Amino acid sequence: MANEIIQIKDLKVHYPIRSGFWNRITDYVRAVDGISISINEGETYGLIGESGSGKSTTGKAIVGVEPVTSGQIIYKGVDVTKSRNRKRLNYNKDVQMIFQDSMSSLNPRKRIEDIIAEPIRNFENLTTDQERDRVQELLDIVGMPSDAIYKYPHEFSGGQRQRIGVARAVATHPKLIVADEPTSALDLSVQAQVLNFMKHIQQQYDIAYLFISHDLGVVKHMSENLAIMHRGRLVELGSREAIYKHPIHIYTKRLLSAIPVVDVEHRAEHKKHRQQVEKEFQENQSKWYDQDGRVFPLQKVAPNHWVALPKERAQKEEEKVEESD
Numbered sequence: 597m598a599n600e601i602i603q604i605k606d607l608k609v610h611y612p613i614r615s616g617f618w619n620r621i622t623d624y625v626r627a628v629d630g631i632s633i634s635i636n637e638g639e640t641y642g643l644i645g646e647s648g649s650g651k652s653t654t655g656k657a658i659v660g661v662e663p664v665t666s667g668q669i670i671y672k673g674v675d676v677t678k679s680r681n682r683k684r685l686n687y688n689k690d691v692q693m694i695f696q697d698s699m700s701s702l703n704p705r706k707r708i709e710d711i712i713a714e715p716i717r718n719f720e721n722l723t724t725d726q727e728r729d730r731v732q733e734l735l736d737i738v739g740m741p742s743d744a745i746y747k748y749p750h751e752f753s754g755g756q757r758q759r760i761g762v763a764r765a766v767a768t769h770p771k772l773i774v775a776d777e778p779t780s781a782l783d784l785s786v787q788a789q790v791l792n793f794m795k796h797i798q799q800q801y802d803i804a805y806l807f808i809s810h811d812l813g814v815v816k817h818m819s820e821n822l823a824i825m826h827r828g829r830l831v832e833l834g835s836r837e838a839i840y841k842h843p844i845h846i847y848t849k850r851l852l853s854a855i856p857v858v859d860v861e862h863r864a865e866h867k868k869h870r871q872q873v874e875k876e877f878q879e880n881q882s883k884w885y886d887q888d889g890r891v892f893p894l895q896k897v898a899p900n901h902w903v904a905l906p907k908e909r910a911q912k913e914e915e916k917v918e919e920s921d
């Protein structure tokens with residue numbers, strides 16, 4: 597059995613909504629509302645959902661930049677939602693993040709050398725020469741010219757800045773990187789390049805990725821396991837094969853139907869299918885969500901496949917999956 601690097605258990609991140617003269621808390625935004633996933637060493641785990649579903653908040657809670665309302669994040673057998681445990685385990689060194697928008701995540705006033713060296717300075721005691729060698733090596737790995745160290749972020753293209761973001765994230769030799777839509781701001785051709793070298797670096801350093809995206813097409817060739825997130829909860833969870841070949845939840849089907857087809861011959865057919873799925877999604881919400889519009893708990897329908905359904909319905913889906921296998 598593969599070794600788990602991290603386990604997220606019933607994670608909740610709720611933001612208070614205040615109103616009225618006394619500015620009292622009147623409700624909460626349930627950005628993340630009880631999600632549980634396990635990521636294995638060296639794997640890419642896809643976390644997919646449309647805008648506002650709670651993916652970024654999940655990622656930020658995992659790296660510790662967003663406070664957790666409840667639940668556990670288990671790393672090396674210890675709950676790291678407590679900051680003293682994070683310190684003791686060197687968690688902030690082992691778990692890094694790559695952000696979607698490299699322009700705002702890289703400090704525009706700092707040279708690339710200082711940007712990449714910053715996490716190294718936080719966790720290691722290197723001499724200036726050793727530090728410069730490490731930065732040069734990292735730039736080399738992500739395919740950037742060595743004179744890049746003297747430059748500033750605005751002197752690079754979006755794709756190059758994203759590479760610098762990756763170099764910075766791998767600088768401390770982390771075990772897990774939360775990659776929050778790392779390619780969504782890039783052109784298609786540059787997207788493929790960045791994904792390829794992220795894969796390359798993963799193999800070189802044995803890094804696990806939590807790969808966050810709104811696009812099931814982007815993670816198709818990256819992820820071994822996937823979790824589909826909607827309204828702060830998971831609607832479907834499982835192996836790549838389960839999600840792409842036997843999607844069950846209407847929301848997963850809707851995300852899959854949004855992947856554009858390259859093949860001109862099948863475009864009209866695909867458009868029709870997409871409209872059908874959209875219609876089903878709009879008309880049958882009551883079958884897939886409870887009376888308050890909330891996502892049901894996950895039920896197991898196959899060995900590595902869980903779907904958010906009421907229990908009695910899960911039984912039927914389980915039978916269908918068995919038949920199709």
Ligand SMILES: Nc1ncnc2c1ncn2[C@@H]1O[C@H](COP(=O)(O)OP(=O)(O)OP(=O)(O)O)[C@@H](O)[C@H]1O
Binds near residue numbers: 625654
């Ligand atoms: N600091 C905050 N205070 C209040 N609400 C917040 C805060 N941060 C996020 N939210 C809300 O939480 C929900 C989930 O946001 P989140 O950014 O995690 O979604 P997402 O799936 O990553 O979307 P996107 O891809 O657009 O970033 C949204 O409704 C958002 O408005």
